[in-house]
Amino acid sequence: MSRVRVVLVDDHRLVRSGVRAELGEAVEVVGEAGDVDEAVHVITDSKPDVVLLDVHMPGGGGVEVIRGVHAQLPAVRFLALSVSDAAEDVIGVVRAGARGYVTKTIDGPTLTDAIVRVAGGDAVFGPRLAGFVLDAFSGTDAAPESDDELDALTPREREVLRLIARGYTYREAAQELVLSERTIETHVSSVLRKLQLSNRRELAKWASSRRLV
Amino acid sequence: MDASRPTLARSGEGRLIAGVAMGISKHLGVNVVVVRVVFALLAVNGIGALAYLAFWLLVRDDDSELAKPLRLHHPRDVPKAILRPRTGDVPHRRRKLLGYVVIGVAAASLLGAAHIGFGGNSVLPLSVAGAGALLIWWRSPEAQRAQWTRDARHYTSRFSRRGPLLIVLGGIGLVIVGVTSFLAANDALAQARAGALAIGATLVGVLLVTGPWLWRLLRELSAERRARIREQERAEVAAHVHDSVLQTLTLLQSKADDPNEVRRLARRQERELREWLYASAAAPATASFASSLRQAAADVEDAHAVSVDVVVVGDAPLDDSLAATVAAAREGMVNAAKSSGAPSVSVFAEVTDRGVEVFVRDRGRGFDPEQVPADRRGIRESIVGRMTRNGGKAAIRSGPTGTEIALTVPRQARA
Numbered sequence: 001m002s003r004v005r006v007v008l009v010d011d012h013r014l015v016r017s018g019v020r021a022e023l024g025e026a027v028e029v030v031g032e033a034g035d036v037d038e039a040v041h042v043i044t045d046s047k048p049d050v051v052l053l054d055v056h057m058p059g060g061g062g063v064e065v066i067r068g069v070h071a072q073l074p075a076v077r078f079l080a081l082s083v084s085d086a087a088e089d090v091i092g093v094v095r096a097g098a099r100g101y102v103t104k105t106i107d108g109p110t111l112t113d114a115i116v117r118v119a120g121g122d123a124v125f126g127p128r129l130a131g132f133v134l135d136a137f138s139g140t141d142a143a144p145e146s147d148d149e150l151d152a153l154t155p156r157e158r159e160v161l162r163l164i165a166r167g168y169t170y171r172e173a174a175q176e177l178v179l180s181e182r183t184i185e186t187h188v189s190s191v192l193r194k195l196q197l198s199n200r201r202e203l204a205k206w207a208s209s210r211r212l213v
Numbered sequence: 214m215d216a217s218r219p220t221l222a223r224s225g226e227g228r229l230i231a232g233v234a235m236g237i238s239k240h241l242g243v244n245v246v247v248v249r250v251v252f253a254l255l256a257v258n259g260i261g262a263l264a265y266l267a268f269w270l271l272v273r274d275d276d277s278e279l280a281k282p283l284r285l286h287h288p289r290d291v292p293k294a295i296l297r298p299r300t301g302d303v304p305h306r307r308r309k310l311l312g313y314v315v316i317g318v319a320a321a322s323l324l325g326a327a328h329i330g331f332g333g334n335s336v337l338p339l340s341v342a343g344a345g346a347l348l349i350w351w352r353s354p355e356a357q358r359a360q361w362t363r364d365a366r367h368y369t370s371r372f373s374r375r376g377p378l379l380i381v382l383g384g385i386g387l388v389i390v391g392v393t394s395f396l397a398a399n400d401a402l403a404q405a406r407a408g409a410l411a412i413g414a415t416l417v418g419v420l421l422v423t424g425p426w427l428w429r430l431l432r433e434l435s436a437e438r439r440a441r442i443r444e445q446e447r448a449e450v451a452a453h454v455h456d457s458v459l460q461t462l463t464l465l466q467s468k469a470d471d472p473n474e475v476r477r478l479a480r481r482q483e484r485e486l487r488e489w490l491y492a493s494a495a496a497p498a499t500a501s502f503a504s505s506l507r508q509a510a511a512d513v514e515d516a517h518a519v520s521v522d523v524v525v526v527g528d529a530p531l532d533d534s535l536a537a538t539v540a541a542a543r544e545g546m547v548n549a550a551k552s553s554g555a556p557s558v559s560v561f562a563e564v565t566d567r568g569v570e571v572f573v574r575d576r577g578r579g580f581d582p583e584q585v586p587a588d589r590r591g592i593r594e595s596i597v598g599r600m601t602r603n604g605g606k607a608a609i610r611s612g613p614t615g616t617e618i619a620l621t622v623p624r625q626a627r628a
Contacts, residue, residue, distance in 0.1 A: 127559060131524035165524050166572040167559030
């Protein structure tokens, strides 16, 4: 299997070189960018498999990069990497099209693993994102009038998310629930789809508070 | 200038009307009664009243009560704002009331003596107009303006932003009603209409001439105000960055040889900055379960140089059993930090209508709960015992891949 081609987008050069040093053999960095325009340019030129994307950047942030690229290059996948704690930022960038969110405190091997997963079409949820999603989809009992399946998590999906929020890896979650790792991935991808397509009020509210779709 | 002599200012303390006489008496060192009598005597031919008015308008108000920010959050605050107590004790206020009565009687008899006698049905309209004027003039413009800039960021509800405006509009309304009914009562409405037409035309003319200039002045004023607020905010941010981030960076340089200490300082600074950036908007007034769990994690981070990642879903006000749960969770974090050897601890808590669950997990070397010596009170007493006493339970799972402590407690029935 060929190495995953990655572009790093972060406005801090120090962070980019730090991340580059952490990444393992399975990943090849083919480009770097420090702002939105540069990022769109570099990504269009190098057509990477995965873009590692900072949520906060001058000139619009990760959401703008995804907007600028997604239509032309739907095959390029995005993984958000940030220190931001604010739910609206995280939910906003995922709804714009990122396939996952990890915090910058993540260690090298886990990050490499996450990039490979995203390249393979999976969704990557860290504990924090799992917590935000559980929060956003909570109180489904209180809104029975919505029968859109996008607006609620299944009990299994909830269970998987709770394990991830507790700090479990996909493999550990699979062992815990006596499922295959593949099934866990399917559940997480399904949650990602709901997160991106649902019109739940909480999600729309978070997204619109920063005018992100 | 003589240092012992206070500058001429309308006194906030012991004022009867606007503090003019009191201010003059303080400034000149003369008994206030003398000043008042002089004003009253001069008032017989009108000069005293005019002089008083001139002082009122021209002399700075020294009322320290006015300097305090006044918050108008709700329409019911308006009467409070108008009647806000001036400095002075109850006897003084009684004396003040007496003063008003004397002034009122004097004014009425003066008017009577000057044969400007209106019908008895004029008293009510004139009082209404007077009350309206009082509403408009009550708070001096400079105090109002200072307060607006200061409070601009505190104003939250829609009313509070418009409160002062509403007071002025109400005052204007009262004046119009009062004057109109006074004119009607004296059968002068017809003449007044012609006069009003002339005045109105003049006013429109003046507005046309000076309008653009006035408009520019207003715009400049508001631009200046905005700039000042921005400047204040910038200064606040700069002060915060200096007190926190710059100090920590200096500390980091001097502690560069001690990786644990560096990590601890960095984590703490990160946490503080995050709190400052994101938490202010949603900061709850009372202690909540989520905030105290985060605080507990922060304390453990500081004390034991590990990173504790906290994810909380939902929140609830802190009651006894939740406080005990937080304490047990803290004990679990301390335990993980001290004996697991793992560099980080994950904490996940979920609050639902039915109950609260907390998971504390590390990826360090585990331990066998059965093998813990009886004298180690940490787990047995502080975690399991504490949860049991509060109607919850604690489960501990430990193995070669780490330890997880699960705490569950049902929510107490809401009253």
